[in-house]
Amino acid sequence: MSVPAAEFTFDAETHTYRLGGLELPSVTQVLREMGFVDDRYFNANARALGVHVHQCCALLASKSLDWSSVHSDALPRVKAFEKFVLETGFQVHQAETPMYSERLGLAGTADLIGTMSGCLCILDEKSGAAQAHHALQLGGYHSLAADFGGLYATRLYGLYLQPNGRYKMQEYKLTDSVFAFNTILNAHKLRSTYGVTHEQ
Numbered sequence: 001m002s003v004p005a006a007e008f009t010f011d012a013e014t015h016t017y018r019l020g021g022l023e024l025p026s027v028t029q030v031l032r033e034m035g036f037v038d039d040r041y042f043n044a045n046a047r048a049l050g051v052h053v054h055q056c057c058a059l060l061a062s063k064s065l066d067w068s069s070v071h072s073d074a075l076p077r078v079k080a081f082e083k084f085v086l087e088t089g090f091q092v093h094q095a096e097t098p099m100y101s102e103r104l105g106l107a108g109t110a111d112l113i114g115t116m117s118g119c120l121c122i123l124d125e126k127s128g129a130a131q132a133h134h135a136l137q138l139g140g141y142h143s144l145a146a147d148f149g150g151l152y153a154t155r156l157y158g159l160y161l162q163p164n165g166r167y168k169m170q171e172y173k174l175t176d177s178v179f180a181f182n183t184i185l186n187a188h189k190l191r192s193t194y195g196v197t198h199e200q
Contacts, residue, residue: 007019007020007021008098008100008107010098010107010109017098017100017107017108019100019102019107024100024105024106024107025105025106025107025188026106026107026108026109027106027107027108027137027140027141027144027181028108028137030106030140030184030185030188031133031136031137031140031181031184033188034184034187034188034191036132036133036136036184037133046127049071049073049074049127050127052070052071052074053074053077053078053081053125053127053161054096054111054125055096056069056070056074056078056081057078057081057095057111057112057125057161058095058096058111058112060078060081060082060085061081061085061090061092061095061112061114062092062095065078076162076163076164076165077127077161077162077163077165078161079165080161080162080165080166080167081125081159081161081167083165083166083167084159084161084167084169088116088117089116089117090112090114090115090116090121090123091114091115091116092112092113092114093113093114093115093120093151094110094112094113094114094145094149094151095111095112095113096109096111096112097109097110097113099141099144099145099147099148099149100144100147100148101143101144101147101148102147103147104143104144104147104185105189106140106143106144106185107144108140108141108144110122110123110124110141110144110145111123111124111125111159112125112159113145113151113153116155119153119154119155120151120152120153120154120155121153121154121155121156121157122138122141122142122145122153122155122156122157123157123158123159124137124138124141124157124158124159125159125161126158126159126160126161127160127161127163128160129160130158130160130168130170134158134170134172135156135158135172135173135176135177135180136177136180136181136184137181138156138157138158138172138177139156139172139174139176139177139178139179139180139181139182140181140185142156142174142177142178143178143181143182153174154174155171155174156171156172156173156174156177157169157170157171157172158170158172
């Protein structure tokens with residue numbers, strides 16, 4: 001039975017998604033629990049900076065950023081995002097919007113969905129270097145965007161915001177990314193079904 005969208009909730013503090021009271025795993029959670037994300041070297045300061053940069057970029061994309069609210073440590077990366085928008089003409093459709101797929105039993109929040117060079121794109125902003133699992137994340141967000149909002153992106157990009165105020169873009173192959181993530185998601189479901197935990 002379909003669950004009304006009004007019963008979909010996201011708790012930003014705990015980063016928990018629920019649909020009809022049932023907790024849904026996120027894209028990043030699935031990848032982490034299946035061993036594709038190594039977060040041993042992440043720290044609270046880096047996480048806080050990343051969250052702040054994402055928030056500022058979302059506000060900038062919607063033309064509502066108060067520049068005085070941007071922390072000095074985040075400023076070069078937010079400026080890099082501004083440069084990206086000006087140089088590419090990127091037009092945002094959706095920024096930092098929690099999404100879910102009842103079909104997949106999955107949730108997540110893509111950084112940005114919008115148009116660039118006439119194509120619908122999903123962008124994942126990163127403050128560090130490119131890593132292999134970024135393509136997998138984007139593959140998951142592609143499936144969520146299609147199921148949640150009927151948004152069928154044709155391009156997937158990692159947008160790497162640099163501390164020198166510059167940016168780099170890495171395009172990831174859509175079919176490979178979606179196929180790989182769906183394979184991992186199915187394995188995650190099988191592991192849950194047969195009672196195998198991450199610790200084992």
